Amino acid sequence: MAIRVENVNYIYGEGTAYKIHALKNINLTIQDGEFIGLIGHTGSGKSTLTQHLNGLVRASSGKIYYNDQDIYEEKFSMKELRSKVGLVFQYPEHQLFEVDVFSDVCFGPKNLGLAKEEVEKRAEEALKSVGLDSSLYKASPFELSGGQKRRVAIAGVLAMQPEVLILDEPTAGLDPKGRDEILDEIGKLHQERKITILLVSHSMEDVARYVKRIIVMNQGNVQFDQTPKEVFRHYRELEKIGLAAPQVTYIMNELRQNGFLVDTDSTTVKEAKDSILRALQGRRES
Amino acid sequence: MGIIKIKNLVHDYIRRDEEGNVEGTSRAINKVSLEVEKGQFIVILGHNGSGKSTLAKHLNVILMPTEGSVWVNGKDTAEERNLWEIRQSAGMVFQNPDNQIIGTVVEEDVGFGPENMGVPTDEIWQRVDAALRAVNMVAYRHHSPNKLSGGQKQRVAIAGVVAMRPQCIILDEPTAMLDPVGRKEVIETVRELNEKENVTVILITHYMEEVIGADRVFVMDQGEVVLQGTPKEVFSQVELLKKYRLDVPQVTELAYELKMAGVELEDGILTTKELVEGLKRYLLREKGKDREGK
């Protein structure tokens, strides 16, 4: 098991007018090799939670274990944790600073104190796995397009070869094509390299295509922690907390209410199509 | 003439080296012509780099045509004396909500435009009140913009433009940096402005669900308008949209897939209701056919 979160609370601004209880008694376990979607509206605590998982923010109370080791123990190395639990921030291209793409990606592994060849090997691997063309390695990161910049930034975290990769809204601000490309790369990382992935997103449509488990956060609580199908059954509750199920869920429920015997658990367009075709066949024969 | 008329517009960005010599040019807009009538709700779609933002900047004279002409409210943007009049009649809302709010208090920011225009104090207050009401932000008038959500900030930015009493508002990807709730807030606000105040709206976006309800849609790719029509007309071209790196709402895609699988449905289905009705009609027809068959 990779990460275990036990009774974690996080409060900031204690004793002021702006006191906020950002995380309330969070309990969850992330197993090795999982692909999880973490969903919640702005201010639900999802970003705060991700920053706890690699020790950037320290819980006000409660414990976090990485591979059964208490990360708040004194001898535990936070630096090592940060290399094992890679965190890609929202708009990660805002952290690029080096003169060229390649050296920027080297920053992470260099901080780990690795030998030069190893650093470069890792950087090259990371850039390859985000699908960046090698002709761009020596380009200034500031000359790239939005989508390319974002890949470089993700490679910068991947180059540390983390076992768990957390991505905070990796598709924010990208156009549909850029979004699909990034999500596909992430899906590939999960499949080919068996990296545990926690994908933070607003978009149920995006998440439904990839993940096996969805954690929904609301006002600092974990509201749901189930498979996508199970979570989307609560589509009315999701709306109340500022979220929505994929459009497909609404379509299928609407059809069902109109007498079509479709499977309301369909979460993707393809599943929906197959289910509707079956239902139509059934109705014609009845 | 419509409120906006663009004729054979060409825009070249000039790249310069460190000494300022011209290194080369890249064409962002290539011979675009279009016309917008007063009171219309227009959507311009396109992926990043398709030239849609460059086009928007021409409507506010932030950029000037390399070739061709742009008229806003009958005024040619190439003539310098029209500059302020055009900026006042065609207000602009940008993508990043943080980088366009100047005031440190909501109402002061909304008053910034009228102040610049030299509107008398009493009238500024009237305009600010009306603008805040129009975007439903009266309750936040004394707040600091920093403490607002993304959607609220964008509504303040829209109010700032509304207070200038423009005839036309251009929104350059106003929802790209917002969460779904914020996105909905902003789009609803814009629709209301269009319907109630009869403001012409030009919305630039790559979110397909924002197209629904528009009067006319233009799809841009590589600096050219490659597709235009009503939302229904545009969304019947699922294949073409995919080619231009755009996607369609799930309901449209589902309808398209069903059609490909032999279910007869009309083109360009945009809402769940349309799909349900379409499937019902289809079923009735098929049952009828089956009965005749027997």
Add this chain to the structure above:
Amino acid sequence: MIRDITIGQYYPADSVIHRLDPRVKLMGTIVFLVSLFLFDGFSGYLVATLFLGGAIWLSKVPLKFMLKGLKAIFMLLAISVIFNLFLTDGTVVFRIWKIQITREGIRMAVFMAIRLVYLILGSSLMTLTTTPNDLTDGMEKALSPLRKIRVPVHEISMMMSIALRFIPILLEETDKIMKAQQARGADFESGNLIQRAKSMIPILVPLFISAFRRANDLAMAMEARCYRGGEGRTKMKPLRYKRRDFIAYGVYAGYLLAVVGVSFVFQRIF
């Protein structure tokens, strides 16, 4: 950590102090700061305390919120207290080895601490009750005679108000960039001075780039909203003195007289 800074922050409330003309508040702050150095006795402090306390009470800003702003100057305060405490000559009260504390030392340390605290409280009261825009408006108006000698007063005040708006945004951004680099294994705490300075590059470069991008966007947004300098501009909230502002000026005069008078009387009697 960054969130603790209250200087330059505005605390929204509906109070007499909030409604005062910013020029009046600017003047009041200057009068108060100057007065702190005019007297040198308990009675003077008593009057100053009454004045400051009264102003804070009228402003409806919670005292707790004001005191939080003192955290930022805690080190400065501690140093000045220690210096005064140990390095003032006079009647010895307490001594260990070569370290001695004198009666005068204690007196100086206490007065110095109070002065510093009042200085901060006085000026943060102004910023807490005045929106930065009002403040810059006040300065613009107060300094407007300088326009005749071609000082770009409007431009300076516009720059100040923009800076005030973007400081919190940039602070938050710094926090975020720092975290992002830490997530890539960056270490800002260990190493010698040169190493530490070098470790700031991954923060400073992105920060500058972001600041330039924002400046660019903002300039465009301002132009789009017809901004063309101070010429021909009207004001949404023009500054006009009201009755309460004249009363406030009266109060300042009374306060100054009281401070000077009380110190004078006090010295005569004791």
